[in-house]
Amino acid sequence: MEKLNTRHQNLVIIIILFFLGVSQIFGQTDIHTFQFSGLPVYHWDVVNVNSPNQDQSRIFLYFKTAFDELTFVREDSIYKAKYEISVVIADEDNFQVDGKVWQEEVKARNYEMTNSRKFFSITYEQFDLPPAHYRITIGFTDLETKKTRPDKKKLKLKDFRKGKLAISDIAFVRNLQVDSLGVKSFTPEIADYIVDVSRELHGYFEIYSRIKDENYEISYHIRNAKGKKIFTHNYKRRSDGERTLENFPLSLGDLPQGRYELRLNVKQGNQKSDTKKNFFIRWTDMPSTIYDIDLAIKQIKYIAEKSEWDKLKKADPEEQLETFKKFWKKRDPSPGTPANEWMDDYFNRVAYANAKFSGFRDGWKSDMGMIFIIFGPPSDVERHPFAVDSKPYEIWYYYNINKQFVFMDESGFGEYRLLTRSWEDWRNLIRH
Secondary structure, X not given: OOOOOOOOOOOOOOHHHHXXXXXXXXXXXXXXXOOOOXXXXXXXXXEEEEOOOOOOEEEEEEEEEEHHHOOOEEEOOEEEEEEEEEEEEEOOOOOEEEEEEEEEEEEEOOHHHHXXXXXXXXXXXXXXXXXXXXXXXXXXXXXXXXXXXXXXXXXXXXXXXXXXXXXXXXXXXXXXXXEOOEEEEEEEEOOOOEOOOOOOEEEEEXXXXXXXXXXXXXXXXXXXOOOOEEEEEEEEEOOOOOEEEXXXXXXXXXXXXXXXXXXXXXXXXXXXXXEEEEEEEOOOOOOOOOOOHHHHHHHOOOOOOHHHHHHHHXXXXXXXXXXXXXXXXXXXXOOOOOOOHHHHHHXXXXXXXXXXXXXXXXXXXXXXXXXXHHHOOOOEEEEEOOOOOOOOEEEEEEOOOOEEEXXXXXXXXXXXXXXXOOHHHHHHHOOO
């Protein structure tokens, strides 16, 4: 995978300052200090391959963001946007072992492109580390607004030198170029955010083998969100030696929007190796945080009238998406523009609630998640984690509606429950 056709210049960083900077992003305790509104939306992917460096494993981090998620400034006859990505990789003891910061500049020919969800900026970085468990912390900053969206992920780097046969993770790629020596170059695609299924897409992976004179038997199949196998293919491949670069076409044009799983199996003699990868086919005219229409319908229960919600749940699969779009079209604050700001903001809140308040259940289902989704970030937060005469509790203040909400951790396991009124009462506040 090191044979990519483009490479941006690495920036020199001071790791200590970098670590402190990202720590500040995640170190805020009060929700009102975290600027939620207008945070940039991006998607990223991790692909683990073998490293040419002895006793190490390599990961590629790919990032993708739509033009309309960035803030463009006009300069002469073009529009420019800049963003910065910061990466901190820590071991299981939370000690930083690697990290990088780099910036990208994006150019748009006209104003329409700046508001488009069909144009994207893609960038990547690579890291070589010993096979082990790690924690990755990401900060994506729009350099015009200075707003940063953080993210975290746990990762296990594989040791591809164990055993006689192993395969890398699968990367989704476009613009694949192959010559007599194998894969020459490609453009990476983010498996979490596939919006154009009409263009050619390939699955790329590497095979590592210490077995001689044996061809590979390769099979792969796709399963939908319900686990049903909807596509399968088998073929044979000649071995190129210890490292074989391989790819196969992915025909996704007939697949509806939703979540899928790609499973890959490679057999050589009596040795087998397999891997899998989740991917999402998304809507270009919908928030990028929506990947499952059934789930999205459930998540609008806080603002939907009962008759509307019942209609959505009972709609035929062929009509469900259009019914969902009509629901939000009625609530579009600016019908003349491509984006529906309220829908975008609502599902941004859902995504934040899942990231912030998930525990025994999804964050959007929690009491804190519910209030956050309905009313957004509170004006102020009063925390009492070590109250002497009561269990831990928090008070969220909303000065704009002159309301406050009290949450208490009655179980002692960090699940704060709303003590005042029911969710239906608070949902009704929106209408009055």
